[in-house]
Amino acid sequence: MKTPKLLGALALSLVSISVASAATIGSTVWNDLNQNGVQETNEPGLTNITVELFNCADTNLISSLQTTNGGFFSFEGDYPSNVFLRVVVPTGFLISPRDVGTDDTLDSDFDPITASTHCITVNCTNETSAECIQTNWAVGLFEVQVCVKGPGFWKTHSAAWPVTNLVIAGTNYASTNAWELMANGADKSLTLFRQLLAARLNEAAGADISCITQELSEAEMWLGEFPRGSNVRGSSDAWKLAAPVAGRLEAYNEGRLCAPACDDDSEGSGNGSVGNGNGNGNGNGNVNNPGRGHDKVRKLRERQNQQNIFVIQQSSNLVDWVEVTTVTNTSGITDYFEDFNPETNQVYRVVSIPNEGAEPINVFGSQSKAGSGDDTELLPIVYEGDLSVRGSNNEVSGAEAGGTIITGNLVITGNNNNVRNLTVLGRVIIRGNRNTIEDDVEYEGEVTSVGRANRF
Numbered sequence: 001m002k003t004p005k006l007l008g009a010l011a012l013s014l015v016s017i018s019v020a021s022a023a024t025i026g027s028t029v030w031n032d033l034n035q036n037g038v039q040e041t042n043e044p045g046l047t048n049i050t051v052e053l054f055n056c057a058d059t060n061l062i063s064s065l066q067t068t069n070g071g072f073f074s075f076e077g078d079y080p081s082n083v084f085l086r087v088v089v090p091t092g093f094l095i096s097p098r099d100v101g102t103d104d105t106l107d108s109d110f111d112p113i114t115a116s117t118h119c120i121t122v123n124c125t126n127e128t129s130a131e132c133i134q135t136n137w138a139v140g141l142f143e144v145q146v147c148v149k150g151p152g153f154w155k156t157h158s159a160a161w162p163v164t165n166l167v168i169a170g171t172n173y174a175s176t177n178a179w180e181l182m183a184n185g186a187d188k189s190l191t192l193f194r195q196l197l198a199a200r201l202n203e204a205a206g207a208d209i210s211c212i213t214q215e216l217s218e219a220e221m222w223l224g225e226f227p228r229g230s231n232v233r234g235s236s237d238a239w240k241l242a243a244p245v246a247g248r249l250e251a252y253n254e255g256r257l258c259a260p261a262c263d264d265d266s267e268g269s270g271n272g273s274v275g276n277g278n279g280n281g282n283g284n285g286n287v288n289n290p291g292r293g294h295d296k297v298r299k300l301r302e303r304q305n306q307q308n309i310f311v312i313q314q315s316s317n318l319v320d321w322v323e324v325t326t327v328t329n330t331s332g333i334t335d336y337f338e339d340f341n342p343e344t345n346q347v348y349r350v351v352s353i354p355n356e357g358a359e360p361i362n363v364f365g366s367q368s369k370a371g372s373g374d375d376t377e378l379l380p381i382v383y384e385g386d387l388s389v390r391g392s393n394n395e396v397s398g399a400e401a402g403g404t405i406i407t408g409n410l411v412i413t414g415n416n417n418n419v420r421n422l423t424v425l426g427r428v429i430i431r432g433n434r435n436t437i438e439d440d441v442e443y444e445g446e447v448t449s450v451g452r453a454n455r456f
Helices: 005-020 151-156 175-181 188-204 213-225 237-253 294-304 330-339
Strands: 023-031 050-055 061-066 072-077 082-087 093-095 139-143 165-168 171-174 310-315 322-327 347-352 367-369 375-377 387-390 395-397 410-413 418-420 428-430 447-449
Touching: 023 082, 061 072, 151 175, 151 188, 165 188, 171 175, 175 188, 188 213, 188 237, 213 237
Parallel strands: 023 139, 367 387, 375 395, 387 410, 395 418, 410 428, 428 447
Antiparallel strands: 023 072, 050 061, 050 082, 093 139, 165 171, 310 322, 310 347
């Protein structure tokens, strides 16, 4: 017997309703190798990672599944109108920064702290609508960095922050301000803040903090009373209370306590406050050749001396460098910086081209300024090694346009010298009397003053 036309139509209608109410929610769990929260072509999916679907109304678990080959997952069914996803983070991994960039098909959408998405609206009135088929709910995971990195690294590698925002002493700070937040100077509230922030970032990256739990608490309390930028002097009673805490946190960030320092040549600790002040790459916080041994640097410099082709590059973050021009000798470099038109927040460096595919390195090694009564303005570039000021009554400054960076230490051996407008990634060592380090000198490490009436 044939099915009546009316019942046949009703059956088709029921089938259509069933399909329309079946939502699809999913995407990919991938290995975020560079921890930047954006999936690149070389970053594979992760298999057998558990992802869960919850009801926003009562937070009850609706369904659970594991990712397939390629890291794919997909929840399909008739779900409540508001749901959220949660990933079960495997041991040894953390979640990448959330909502990085402008391409929603490539970013990570799970909160690094809660491991969950926000509530997702499900509406399958139209089975092809964006609220019914949602396939952009991806999450990046990366292996925990159990080693620690110093303030210098976090300052110049904001993309490597394990979280995009961090609350310090009740105030929320963003990774987009990393360069400013890690600044140092005469104001000791900056010194404690940068060490605490670095320690908190190391904690968020999974490093052991069992040896500094008390110091973390004390630093938070101190900064609650003396917030960053309070202009606390080194001779004040307030700093006498905080200095031991800052020293302990610095030791932790340098890998001298319960967590080891990272020694990967591609990153380095970047502390700029460890090392022996000889500019040989043994922990000076070198931007371009971090963590290199003396022999490797010596060989690189020998190779440099045989070349006469150089590339001038510029950067706004000391991570991404863009080629500006090529010159064929060192005098050409000098001529360029005499005539160049400076741009806001741009830093320059000079690299040699030994052969195709060679690693960029700086032209300039340790810089020395000897004599008396001289006035010297350095180029607006990154100088590898130490800046040594020898003699008396010298005026030494970075470029007026800014951007002069010394990757080693600032060493002054003389009297009545004045230094200004520099960024020093290492320590400041003063071996003389009545020397002045102006307030516009930023230094990563501490100041050692052996003499009288030195101002810093």
